[in-house]
Amino acid sequence: MALMQNALDMAPFPPYSDAMDMKLELVAVPVTDVDRAKTFYTEKIGFHADHDIVVNEHLRFVQLTPPGSACSIVIGVGITDMVPGSLRGLQMVVQDIHAVRAELLGRGVDVSEVDVQPWSPFVYFNDPDGNKWSLQGIPSRAETPAKTPKKRASKKVS
Numbered sequence: 001m002a003l004m005q006n007a008l009d010m011a012p013f014p015p016y017s018d019a020m021d022m023k024l025e026l027v028a029v030p031v032t033d034v035d036r037a038k039t040f041y042t043e044k045i046g047f048h049a050d051h052d053i054v055v056n057e058h059l060r061f062v063q064l065t066p067p068g069s070a071c072s073i074v075i076g077v078g079i080t081d082m083v084p085g086s087l088r089g090l091q092m093v094v095q096d097i098h099a100v101r102a103e104l105l106g107r108g109v110d111v112s113e114v115d116v117q118p119w120s121p122f123v124y125f126n127d128p129d130g131n132k133w134s135l136q137g138i139p140s141r142a143e144t145p146a147k148t149p150k151k152r153a154s155k156k157v158s
Helices: 002-009 034-044 097-106
Strands: 026-028 048-056 059-065 072-077 090-094 121-126 132-137
Touching (some): 034 059, 034 072, 097 121
Antiparallel strands (some): 121 132
């Protein structure tokens, strides 16, 4: 009964105003060796190095962006208190999972075989510290129109 009551207490939120336009643009990734991680992400994975700023001996800010992405990662010194290698669930989307996998293999990345799931294919890799990444293959949305659920025939009840 308590579970049902909690569900009933949850009212839908009112519509958000235009001021509530939010974009995820930076994710901290914990690493032990900033230079090694920067080399891995730029030379092996193909990220663009946006910034590498040493503010002081306790703060170094390195911002890296995947090709085509509006969201970047930040590595460095004094950036996060997460344990290096502890980040899980980082995911990027690619159009051609097989082509991206082949390129990553050619760059020396230890990337998994393609894992085909009912909704999309995936490949997985770890950075040098063990932070876990997945790549999800989603073809161009223009090439794969959204499927409209079929309507069920209504039964006439007498």
